[in-house]
Amino acid sequence: MAKNDPYAALRIREFNIFLLLRFALVFGWSMQFIVIEWEVYTLTKDPLYLGLIGLMEIIPAFTMALFAGHIVDQREKRNLLALCIAAFSLISLGLFLLTWDTVVGHWETNTILYCIYALVFFGGFLRSFFGPTIFSLIALLVPKKIYPNAATWSSSTWKAATVLGALFGGFFIGWIGVASTLCIVFVLVALAFVITFQIEKKPILNPNIGESVKESLKVGLKFVFNNKAILGALSLDMIAVLFGGAVALLSVFAQDILHVGPKGFGVLNASISIGSILTMFITTYLPVSKNAGKKLLISIFGFGICIIIFGMSELFWVSVAALFFSGVTDGVSMVIRQTILQLKTPDHMRGRVASVNSMFVGSSNELGAFESGIAAKYLGGAARAVIFGGVMTLLTVVAIGAKNKTLRNLDLTKDIEDHEKED
Template sequence: MTAQKNDPYEALRFKEFKIFLLARFALVFAWSMQFVVIEWQVYALTDDELSLGIIGLCEFLPAFFLAPFAGHIVDRKEKRNLFAICITFFSLISFGLYWLTSNYVSTTWQTNSILAGIYSLVFFGGVLRAFFGPTIFSLIALLVPKKAYPNAATWSSSTWKGAAVFGALCGGFLIAWIGINNTLGMIFLLVVFALILVMQIAKKPILNKRTDETVKESLKVGLKFVFNDKVILGALTLDMIAVLFGGAVAIFAVFAKDILDAGPEGFGLLNAALSSGSIITMLATTYIPITKSTGKKLLVSVFGFGVFMIIFGASKLLWLSVLALFFSGVFDGISMVVRQTILQLKTPDEMRGRVGAVNSMFVGSSNELGALESGIAARIFGAPLAVVLGGTVTLLTVIVMSLKNKPLRELDLRKDVAEHYDEVKSS
């Protein structure tokens, strides 16, 4: 086993991975802005916290229930083309939202009809989410060699979070500056730009050659692999609980409008603050490997996320709320990088689509289900208490996981990384 000097730019030395990162930044930037715009528009139309939860439900249902089938398909299809198809349909959804917020629709359609149109497009976006997650997870492994997986996971996760920072920030300010409709028009153009970038990546080989495996058998194998691996299952469970109960993104509009009296600009700041700490995470984790004491780092980061979400829920001051969300973002960014590194190193190549799909079910879909939970809890308890209770559930989950899951608590990925270096050296 050979130790290797850490190269913070290792994955960036591969041209197609850099193209992928730029495309992913454009997509997440657009998706983040679109989320902010739609949340603001729906709350402006309804003035009802539960309507924000309905948005989450519309995206959660298809994303969750279609994810296993999406993973089966992803493992058997060419990844570059599948990614391009997903982006193409995303562009159609963005254009549909642009049209639904036009002056013509606003003046001729009833509010309930506009809401039905928005919810329908969000639902179809959930269908795409089922495919986006496993496709991206599988594609990354085809753009860099195995020895660069940890660094690629760091850059990919940090790019996602960085795009979310600027997307959320720009979304809030652009609502105030150029209006909802023009902002959605910019989002559509960004998605088209991402599609053009992805087409610059060459087609990739299909690693799973099995054609005799039925859909049922394929899904069973994928789920069995995840649920039998305590490290992967524990990492996914931690993030799922943190996002499901600890997150409060779906009700930021309530805090900005009714509690902090901050308007759309403050709404953008709140969304951006949660992710902005990830910029620091990006710089730190590329220079300082997170493969040492990996399990402990994951547990501590999720615990820290829960603590600062409690502070945010209890805050009545804009500056304190932004600060609390910033540090929540720091810890959230660390946990994301750690989780993605674990998945990339522990997942066999021929099962990446299915494991990526399970990851989407646990973590990606919990964003939408968490939005529903946040909306319901905010209506019952009020937004501040709902966030405090959610953060408390997150802390309790970390404590239980640290006591009950010894393999995750003692996880150290330095051996896995060194083995990949040895494989490359021997070949």
């Protein structure tokens, strides 16, 4: 295999199958998120209700994360992923029925909202298992020496699905309506479930099978908090996502500030992911392992600047450009963070480390949605809320960069060389 082969991971059949099922799943998940945000704001015209969507998902996702990581490290990963997808298909089916006039045509608005929030809550429970399972499965599909390449392609596929899901989600709302779009989501999730069984069952690498939950969680948390590179990267990304995420308020910008309708809403969502995926494809040719810490700090600082520009803009093309470049910087930070996690995490602890990652970063998306809704409600509008978030992101980068010398000076080149010797 050629050194620095940008397609190294793609030469492995099961990894390609994994990318296909992940694309189908995330494409559907992304469309579902867009459509539900649009539907809830259409029903209520209140950004606070958008924030409640994030709150309903983060409560179970955050509280269950550590336990989920323990379960993932103790179980076979292929079947666990299939079980999660099967349960998620029930959520997609339920959301479809809740937006179908034939079913809820005479229901009160509050009843529909309560049911939507209940399904979102169940989705948060599943999300606590999805992240650790997928993170652990990737490491079982490819040799250690190409972990960075696999992480890049996996993240790129995730972003590609996100961009297309966001784009088509917005367009489909205008073309075929909310209910029909959610029906497509259900079909995609069912397809992902079928594809999962094209991957063979994998061995369980944990030498401590049967370890008590208490001891397992203690060991996992101790590892993360003692590793300054991992802890610094997770903390940095968590605060950036928490305060710098404008996605939760894009429906407000599309309808009330930029006045661009559902298609413009889809473009705004898609522009973020377009920037990210282009950047991640580039990093398959230009690895970010050298001086990774400094690159991570610079990328998230640039992300904060872009978010501030978006919050200040009242022109559609400026807003799209700002979101595009926020995606570019976010793409760099995502690849670096995933590479750090893959290279620095032992095989038998991947589920627990990924669960902590989901608590730090994954859950901060939903908590960020709640924060954005609250900020928009009490700071005088969505624009001020987004600007505030961007400023907080900049302050966070400066603070963590100054205090965490290990992260600031992090270079992953030696880690990659060590894994090449192992293989």
